[in-house]
Amino acid sequence: MELDWLHLGTLVFLAHMLGIIAACHAVVNTRTSQGAVAWAVSLVAMPYFTLVPYLFLGRSKFAGYIDERRLENEILRSRAHPAEWHSDHASHAGGTAALQDVSGATATADATGPSELRGVAAPGPAAYLGNPAIRTLTRLSGMPFLRGNSVRVLLNGDATFTAILEAIERAKHYVIVQFFIVRADPLGQLLKELLIAKAQAGVRVYFLYDSIGSFDLPRRYVDALRAAGVETHPFATKRVFVNRFQINFRNHRKIVIVDGERAFVGGHNVGVEYLGGNPRLSPWRDTHVEVRGPAVASIQFVFTEDWYWATQRLPEVGPASPSGDDMHCMVLSSGPADKQETCSLFFVEAINAARERIWITTPYLIPDEAVFSALRLAVLRGVDVRIMIPSRRDHHVVFAASKLYAYDAINAGVRIFRYRPGFLHQKVVLVDHIAAAIGSANLDNRSFRLNFEIMVLTVDSGFASQVEAMLLEDFAQSYEIDVNDYRGAPAWRRMTMHVARLFSPIL
Template sequence: MWYIILVSLYFLFAAAIVIAVLLHGVRPSKSLAWLLAIFTVPVGGILLYLLLGRNRRKNKLLKLKKKAFLNLPKPTASHMSTLDGEYGKLMKLVYKNSFFPPTKYNGIHLLKDGKTTFEAIFKALGNAQKQIHLQYYIFEDGELAERLLLLFKEKISHGVQIRMIYDGIGSFSLRKAYLKQLLAVGVEVYPFLPFKLGRFLSSLNYRNHRKIIVVDGKIAFTGGINISDKYLKGDPALGNWHEMHIEIEGEAASHLNTIFEMDWYLVSQIILDPLVVAQTTFIQGHDSLVQIVSGGPDDDFPSLEQACFTIINKATDYLYITNPYIIPGQAIMQALQTTARSGVDVRLMVSEKVDSKIVGWCVRSYFESMLKSGIKIYLFPEGFLHSKIIVSDDSVSTIGTANLDDRSFEQNYEVNAIIYDREFAKLLRNDFLKDANISTMLSYQEYVGRPWIEKLKEGFGKVFSPLL
């Protein structure tokens, strides 16, 4: 009797899941795959769907309430005047999706690799007068963490307020003893969706991948570098980690601070009083137009994917992309191939070494069709290349935390800075070409002749692309 009851309950639950797939499925192919999994893999199919398959844009399980938007910047006439010109459509798109207008009078500094980045970060933190906000996907124990602890203790003794968010899964190895030390010196600390059995299925797949530091609301850092000693000392298996970060001084820094405040509300349910920052005035060399674009699974539209899609389609001369995880969805793949086929010089650079074999196979599973369409692909040989950059036409570029994959576009909380600055774009272009000179450029003829076992591995990896 109990067996019949369990089976009946199972089928009722399965029916409810099927209805949810039909009502909220994003793509027919993906919905069909989940329906097949539910019907052919008893119990496991339902668990996988609950863990990985739900459409967060429909369900909005975290429900980022409107209260968190109270401190969003109100665009001025000066802001609105920038929403024209060559990239006016991109600017309007980002503004509608993320609520941040382009801002003038920003100083931007490109920071390459860990040593340069952390020198700039510790200098800015050391000069903090009122407030330090920081959030990281990976915050690991080590020398950097200890240096930060000592600095935080000193700054708090001088009246500086410090708040910190760390991702509950990305920073899972962070010792509780260290967190207690942070609390003991006065740092306010919250985890983002920590591991809990009660909400394991609803939260594990959705992470806060942002890396943000904001000092006094006017100097900010973002990019791909986490708080980990490997960015200074390298990795025993992969060698040196190569990465790009950016320092922003100006109004765009306050927009990154707003993103932190919204995330703070999400983890703490506390609305922070906005920090009063002096009116931005023109400073020699601080004249870059910068726009912040944020994205997460609770947004109505995939803002980062739409921004990247627009930049790709807008390219007329060249498009250079550096990213370790180029696993394009159908829209991005079509945009890349169409742009390349139309005569634009499209180049991608990925790391020759990989930090995950399955991810590496998945990334390479797209190479053949990319090469066939005229896209040039370079394998960077020195260490592990982790930068996340797009630059186009000596006019526009973006640096941030987002990879070129569905996880960053659909499942993670991410943030990028879009820079409408010709000199900065040229700097990134020249850096790309310099790295290309020491990289291996793939040939379509040679690549199609690779061993069948490699093709089999790539096919295996591609099957798991929705999970990566």
């Protein structure tokens, strides 16, 4: 018995020592003070319960990808001839020469001086946000703000996948497919068969899926693609040993590109639930966009970075084709490899740019302090601030935490709406009557700091009007909540909300 107690005491001592070491690591490496405190306290006080979760969830810096990105950018620069995307020609003539060769964007990250950004605030839609906002966003994203694009809204799964499959069917040279979740259900099988057919017809096909989001994708699905000549790879962070156990860093992007002519970005993944196939969440409400023009090359560049990380090879892709339209677009990619907290700062800048309204739709409402402060200040400026969230839950902990954040937002003057018909999964930001961003980023800490995301910002009054009409229809099918949504809940449920919020750094 004495020996057993000795062994138990040794194990307890070792657990607490490991907890202290892990807590020190958390303090040094966690990006936010709230997350550092949460991890440090729990690791010191309860190492038996938190050491294993910290092993999988604790890191928020993706060092390996940062190194690969630097190397890749050097390779891309050596393969391409940098163009003056920040010049008058690139900004006003469509910028088709600005994004060429394998990358789809060349040497943009180093353009930081005011003189280097001349022309991006020309008279017209771009001038609405003004030089400071455009300069900030181009520096933040490392991507050009280009005109000469055409952007089309695709409402819900039927419209989105009809357009995507039709575009792939017409592909002549190459197809790029990247999704967070790919399922081997009827929709996934349809996509697989089409990609196999195109590869056998001589079209280059690149297929990238997230290893965490698509963890249940059968091996036979991947093997069938590879056997047919489809270049198929998972995006995984565990290639570097220090990331071996990490499940934090997920590639949440959804990208399809065909021949440099058409690109698709938005909230849909590959699964029948996105077509309304899950009765509990149906009808599924989501939004994608189809992009044509020079911005397609920016989207290709985002894919190229991810593909290079997964394969150590560059995909063979061509330049973007002109669209014949004149919309101003910028592609913003973000992730844990960024020097700045790109996604969070994008939301802050978009909210700060609003003078009349800022409408946001998101399935998960877990803003960080910077975004929440920007929302409060927008209310004080007299801006119409609205956020639309689901009335149905797909994740219990996230839903509970969102209810508490909604209560705080309502107290600050933000109007919160819950979408009634089905699960709301779209990620849309509408700024005033001129700018709209649609993509994969949620209003939560995971998108802000842990996931790889992509958003397409379009500055065009006609496009903004289309997005406005879409959102007004969604608001008409929603109900506005007030403080009683929280106050009227039972005490045990309110306590659950507060406990759930403790996990917000990793939700």
